[in-house]
Amino acid sequence: MCVEKIILVGVENQENYGNFPESMKELVNLSETAQGEVVGELIQRRQKIDRRTIVGKGKLEELSALVASKEADTVIFNHELSARQARLIEEVVDAKIIDRVQLILDIFAMRAQSKEGQLQVELAQLNYLLPRLVGQGTSLSRLGGGIGTRGPGETKLETDRRHIRHKITLIKRELKETEEHRERSRQKRKDSSVFQIGLIGYTNAGKSTIMNLLTDTKTYAEDQLFATLDPLTKKWQLPDGFETTITDTVGFIQDLPTQLIEAFQSTLEESRSVDLLLHVVDASSDNRHQQEETVMTLLDELEMNHIPVLTVYNKADLLDDATQFVPTLYPNCLISAMNQESQEVLVEAITKRMKELFVSFDITLEAKDAYKISQMKKETLIDAYEYLEESNTYQVQGYAHERSKWTRGEETDELEY
Incomplete structure (x- = not known):
């Protein structure tokens, strides 16, 4: 498999200077997780991000030269890009342009194993790409796979908005059914204490x-x-x-x-x-x-x-x-x-x-109910229990969740806590 060559771009400003170095380091890890090879970085320090192209005009020209010299396939910005910003950058830089969000969505598409996970990723990708369909023509003609294009893929992007919205509705409906099943499983676990x-x-x-x-x-x-x-x-x-x-x-x-x-x-x-x-x-x-x-x-x-x-x-x-x-x-x-x-x-x-979250209990069990101790071990945290010969009973001390029948007194009338 041919590994994509990637150049990372980040702008350090007043809003992100505190965690900028770590964020860029994380972007390297994300790129490698997406099976790409980082061949260069371009960092600019300025008061605020350029509203048109994220980096300034001079830096954009520098990025174009860097892409050419490194023969890079993809440029990943450490900032969310609008469709207009991506288009303006593509007019100068001859490479596929994606942002941090698309990169993370791409990794999720790689990692999703279950049907539900795959649907959730596709839903997230479609919701992200829908408002960015305008002006995506240049990049779409260049896309043939690779980082930022996994999941729904370019065929989905080339369809009209109505079809994508219909697809989103279908995915939401399918996910709702899965969610209801998951909720029943959760409720079953809750009910079983x-x-x-x-x-x-x-x-x-x-x-x-x-x-x-x-x-x-x-x-x-x-x-x-x-x-x-x-x-x-x-x-x-x-x-x-x-x-x-x-x-x-x-x-x-x-x-x-x-x-x-x-x-x-x-x-x-x-x-x-x-x-x-x-x-x-x-x-x-x-x-x-x-x-x-x-x-x-x-x-x-x-x-x-x-x-x-x-x-x-x-x-x-x-x-x-x-x-x-x-x-x-x-x-x-x-x-x-x-x-x-x-x-x-x-x-x-x-x-x-x-134990800090549980309720403490001190229960007296009749000798004939000794079998309940094995059940209690599964449902409570028992600290100690002993057989009292003079009363022919068992004294059991421990901790249990407030939902537990052992703290609600359903198993014995002699419950103390």
């Missing part, structure tokens, strides 16, 4: 590796951005017997396209309905604080900030000295998901956090 845990975090923080560490599943986990796209829910049993579910979802990123957030609402619903969020953070990242802030901001926007959180600082093995690590979010734990020994540390931290 199963405690639900969700994995969230910046892309490539190690969520899937943690999923594999806890559940022994073989979830796709690579050192790539957006390695996981389709949500995956698995049962997980703690060493003491308590049963729960863990859901792995798509990672967050700076400037996550609005189109993706809208299209992936049903996927994000998987995390919105959980009882505890494990916020996975790459402890070794140079831009850890910015990544934490991005995730916390998105949690606010997605109305998930009410859900209890345990921050899991991952990749401790990549720190120069883990003993000197200073966390910023609490409660937390520091692990390396690649190290099997970290499983015990993580389980202990999750158990401790769950």
Whole structure:
């Protein structure tokens, strides 16, 4: 396969100077994830972005020369482009012009495995491209595949607006049916009082590796951005017997396209309905604080900030000295998901956090009801239980979710908490 040669363009200004270097570094990673080769960068510092061509006239000429000298196929701007801006740039630069949003959408198109994921990506791409159909003629004649064109493809773009709107309606209808099925599954888990845990975090923080560490599943986990796209829910049993579910979802990123957030609402619903969020953070990242802030901001926007959180600082093995690590979010734990020994540390931290959220109980069971203890181990966190010979009863102490029948007194009249 012929690898596309890419040139990246970014403008540092008053609005983005704080995270600009990291944003450009991230754009390199995104480009490589999309299977492209970055052969050059063009950066301009100015008060504000040029409204016509993002960069100034002189820089645009410089970009044209750079594209020619490097024989680049694609130019990716680290800013969202309007159809007019893309057209004006194409008049000077002889290459395919796309922006950061199109690049992310393209990666999502590569990563989507399920039918639902593919539909969501296509919906996001069509919603993004619909208002940009005017003036796309030059680029369309040049497109034959490659970065920025996966998913619906050029045949969709060449159709008229009416056809695209009709396609969007059909996709939304199909997604609604899938969403209803997913909602029934979520409600079933809620009704069964199963405690639900969700994995969230910046892309490539190690969520899937943690999923594999806890559940022994073989979830796709690579050192790539957006390695996981389709949500995956698995049962997980703690060493003491308590049963729960863990859901792995798509990672967050700076400037996550609005189109993706809208299209992936049903996927994000998987995390919105959980009882505890494990916020996975790459402890070794140079831009850890910015990544934490991005995730916390998105949690606010997605109305998930009410859900209890345990921050899991991952990749401790990549720190120069883990003993000197200073966390910023609490409660937390520091692990390396690649190290099997970290499983015990993580389980202990999750158990401790769950006890903080649960209601304590002290239950007396008749000897004839001793069989219920094995059931309680699956549904509660038992701290201790003992047989009292003088009363021929069992005394059981522990913690359970407020939804649990053990805290509602449905199993015994002698419930105390």
